[in-house]
Amino acid sequence: xxxxxxxxxxxxxxxxxxxxxxxxxxxxxxxxxxxxxxxxxxxxxxxxxxxxxxxxxxxxxxxxxxxxxxxxxxxxxxxxxxxxxxxxxxxxxxxxxxxxxxxxxxxxxxxxxxxxxxxxxxxxxxxxxxxxxxxxxxxxxxxxxxxxxxxxxxxxxxxxxxxxxxxxxxxxxxxxxxxxxxxxxxxxxxxxxxxxxxxxxxxxxxxxx
Amino acid sequence: xxxxxxxxxxxxxxxxxxxxxxxxxxxxxxxxxxxxxxxxxxxxxxxxxxxxxxxxxxxxxxxxxxxxxxxxxxxxxxxxxxxxxxxxxxxxxxxxxxxxxxxxxxxxxxxxxxxxxxxxxxxxxxxxxxxxxxxxxxxxxxxxxxxxxxxxxxxxxxxxxxxxxxxxxxxxxxxxxxxxxxxxxxxxxxxxxxxxxxxxxxxxxxxxxxxxxxxxxxxxxxxxxxxxxxxxxxxxxxxxxxxxxxxxxxxxxxxxxxxxxxxxxxxxxxxxxxxxxxxxxxxxxxxxxxxxxxxxxxxxxxxxxxxxxxxxxxxxxxxxxxxxxxxxxxxxxxxxxxxxxxxxxxxxxxxxxxxxxxxxxxxxxxxxxxxxxxxxxxxxxxxxxxxxxxxxxxxxxxxxxxxxxxxxxxxxxxxxxxxxxxxxxxxxxxxxxxxxxxxxxxxxxxxxxxxxxxxxxxxxxxxxxxxxxxxxxxxxxxxxxxxxxxxxxxxxxxxxxxxxxxxxxxxxxxxxxxxxxxxxxxxxxxxxxxxx
Numbered sequence: 001x002x003x004x005x006x007x008x009x010x011x012x013x014x015x016x017x018x019x020x021x022x023x024x025x026x027x028x029x030x031x032x033x034x035x036x037x038x039x040x041x042x043x044x045x046x047x048x049x050x051x052x053x054x055x056x057x058x059x060x061x062x063x064x065x066x067x068x069x070x071x072x073x074x075x076x077x078x079x080x081x082x083x084x085x086x087x088x089x090x091x092x093x094x095x096x097x098x099x100x101x102x103x104x105x106x107x108x109x110x111x112x113x114x115x116x117x118x119x120x121x122x123x124x125x126x127x128x129x130x131x132x133x134x135x136x137x138x139x140x141x142x143x144x145x146x147x148x149x150x151x152x153x154x155x156x157x158x159x160x161x162x163x164x165x166x167x168x169x170x171x172x173x174x175x176x177x178x179x180x181x182x183x184x185x186x187x188x189x190x191x192x193x194x195x196x197x198x199x200x201x202x203x204x205x206x207x208x209x
Numbered sequence: 210x211x212x213x214x215x216x217x218x219x220x221x222x223x224x225x226x227x228x229x230x231x232x233x234x235x236x237x238x239x240x241x242x243x244x245x246x247x248x249x250x251x252x253x254x255x256x257x258x259x260x261x262x263x264x265x266x267x268x269x270x271x272x273x274x275x276x277x278x279x280x281x282x283x284x285x286x287x288x289x290x291x292x293x294x295x296x297x298x299x300x301x302x303x304x305x306x307x308x309x310x311x312x313x314x315x316x317x318x319x320x321x322x323x324x325x326x327x328x329x330x331x332x333x334x335x336x337x338x339x340x341x342x343x344x345x346x347x348x349x350x351x352x353x354x355x356x357x358x359x360x361x362x363x364x365x366x367x368x369x370x371x372x373x374x375x376x377x378x379x380x381x382x383x384x385x386x387x388x389x390x391x392x393x394x395x396x397x398x399x400x401x402x403x404x405x406x407x408x409x410x411x412x413x414x415x416x417x418x419x420x421x422x423x424x425x426x427x428x429x430x431x432x433x434x435x436x437x438x439x440x441x442x443x444x445x446x447x448x449x450x451x452x453x454x455x456x457x458x459x460x461x462x463x464x465x466x467x468x469x470x471x472x473x474x475x476x477x478x479x480x481x482x483x484x485x486x487x488x489x490x491x492x493x494x495x496x497x498x499x500x501x502x503x504x505x506x507x508x509x510x511x512x513x514x515x516x517x518x519x520x521x522x523x524x525x526x527x528x529x530x531x532x533x534x535x536x537x538x539x540x541x542x543x544x545x546x547x548x549x550x551x552x553x554x555x556x557x558x559x560x561x562x563x564x565x566x567x568x569x570x571x572x573x574x575x576x577x578x579x580x581x582x583x584x585x586x587x588x589x590x591x592x593x594x595x596x597x598x599x600x601x602x603x604x605x606x607x608x609x610x611x612x613x614x615x616x617x618x619x620x621x622x623x624x625x626x627x628x629x630x631x632x633x634x635x636x637x638x639x640x641x642x643x644x645x646x647x648x649x650x651x652x653x654x655x656x657x658x659x660x661x662x663x664x665x666x667x668x669x670x671x672x673x674x675x676x677x678x679x680x681x682x683x684x685x686x687x688x689x690x691x692x693x694x695x696x697x698x699x700x701x702x703x704x705x706x707x708x709x710x711x712x713x714x715x716x717x718x719x720x721x722x723x724x725x726x727x728x729x730x731x732x733x734x735x736x737x738x739x740x741x
């Protein structure tokens with residue numbers, strides 16, 4: 001098909017093009033305004049396509065320019081760790097260290113400037129990670145993570161009861177004493193609740209077929 | 210009420226990810242919103258209005274998330290929703306005019322036509338395309354307590370930048386205030402995801418209560434004596450309410466729950482896959498794509514293949530929902546009765562659900578809610594519905610205990626949003642958060658264009674943080690779309706970051722992003738600065 005320029009087209013042909021471009025109010029336009037509207041729409045579409053392309057074409061693997069290490073809680077006793085560093089030192093000297101309140105709980109050689117993995121750890125404890133170079137007994141940290149809390153899978157062993165009165169309107173906390181009716185029955189009930197909670201299977205709501 | 214035994218607190222969590230594609234005339238994923246409006250939000254609103262007119266007293270909590278607020282107040286999306294409604298209406302009118310099919314099919318088509326006409330009346334005429342105004346009015350009249358949510362439903366325990374956690378809460382509150390005209394009393398944490406430290410952010414932002422899954426409260430330290438049947442307070446005085454598994458299992462449970470009843474409407478068999486290609490073109494999609502139309506003519510029937518499903522009988526389905534509501538009420542009464550015998554106060558039974566379960570997934574679910582609220586008010590002398598805030602007013606003294614890290618997702622912790630399939634997202638989120646904070650603190654007097662770029666970076670960051678993408682990557686539904694979306698926001702953010710650094714701004718790109726990723730029109734990049 002030979003391509004006609006817009007100027008050569010009849011009004012009916014132009015209206016068809018305008019329809020394809022979803023130009024609103026096209027029936028009220030004369031030939032010149034129709035051509036302008038079509039051209040403008042075409043240019044806008046081109047600009048949008050270019051912008052979209054620019055973002056989609058980018059490489060995801062950005063180098064953020066700094067050393068970083070992420071430690072994240074996954075589930076009781078299981079954490080995720082990911083790191084990327086640049087450092088002067090031998091690859092084989094790179095170690096990952098996990099600490100609980102300043103005390104080292106795990107130290108493993110990772111021998112890589114970047115990596116990720118899932119680790120078994122003790123549940124219910126705060127944890128930080130660092131990546132560094134280890135020579136002999138000396139560990140020089142390159143980067144440390146934020147502190148996280150590893151989730152726990154059972155009720156707390158602490159049973160002390162403290163009550164507080166909070167004014168719902170102004171939030172003022174006053175610690176209070178109070179009497180409870182049936183402590184044993186309540187504890188039993190809580191055990192039952194825990195079991196029920198674990199048997200419930202959730203419906204996954206499908207968002208599409 | 211002489212025999213009162215306790216309180217039922219129904220919490221409906223309404224959320225959809227922000228999906229808007231002005232660059233395409235039709236975009237399939239925008240239908241998530243349109244389906245939810247058609248099957249859930251409007252039907253629930255209509256039910257609440259009906260109860261109100263009848264003089265029924267009820268109290269219900271609803272969280273409406275900031276992305277949903279942004280979409281329901283977006284004029285392009287609401288225009289497109291009107292188009293969605295119009296196309297269904299003309300389809301139904303034409304089908305009925307054709308006068309084909311059995312008497313039962315005709316009856317069902319007529320039911321749909323009446324229903325869509327009612328929806329259209331409420332949407333276009335009564336609410337003037339502003340759905341939230343209807344819910345706002347119900348809140349002002351004391352029927353609903355609407356709460357907010359973290360800005361983009363992020364899993365806060367997987368956010369490593371403390372400032373970004375705070376921003377998620379602050380922007381969530383801001384988005385709420387602009388629509389509902391007052392500060393929210395409560396918040397829904399995206400996926401009920403909690404870890405130690407979050408309570409401090411909530412307290413400093415004036416939040417009085419939130420919800421956790423059962424074990425988030427049950428595993429709190431020290432052990433809460435009342436379990437999930439009374440709230441606990443953090444040291445700062447934020448109240449945490451735990452999900453009662455007993456009350457919600459019949460609604461949630463896929464196997465033994467109500468939604469699986471054979472009389473209810475079948476979700477997967479939709480007329481959109483059965484009508485002629487010509488009709489698909491005319492009513493559903495000009496490109497001829499087949500997808501759910503929302504008009505479904507069959508019932509669950511039993512454990513049979515889709516082509517063996519029997520025709521839907523609306524009256525029977527409604528009668529079933531009525532029976533289920535009665536059964537639910539009876540069970541809650543029994544439970545409350547027992548709990549009261551071992552507690553020194555009336556227990557609260559908290560039943561949180563995804564709002565979209567009622568109507569979208571379980572078609573008769575919104576009717577179930579209406580039946581339940583009516584029955585409790587009219588016939589129960591044992592239970593009343595209550596909002597958490599009103600329960601706190603009645604019982605302001607509660608046990609001090611620090612909640613346990615948890616979510617209400619599969620497995621109860623974070624593995625849905627953090628696993629081999631989606632863990633690559635998190636280092637980007639961490640570093641992008643750092644970049645955002647860095648620029649927000651460093652650039653104090655930007656010119657107009659740079660300010661727009663910085664604000665758009667904030668939007669791209671918040672959108673990348675949505676828990677929906679990692680969730681959908683794990684479940685495998687819409688996983689390609691989700692991967693594309695999260696990559697898009699990461700790339701857009703980093704592209705803009707480099708532009709700011711080099712001071713070369715692509716204005717076309719900026720305009721494109723502002724129009725497409727237009728969540729939080731009010732956003733100011735300065736919100737990302739750390740507090741001194």
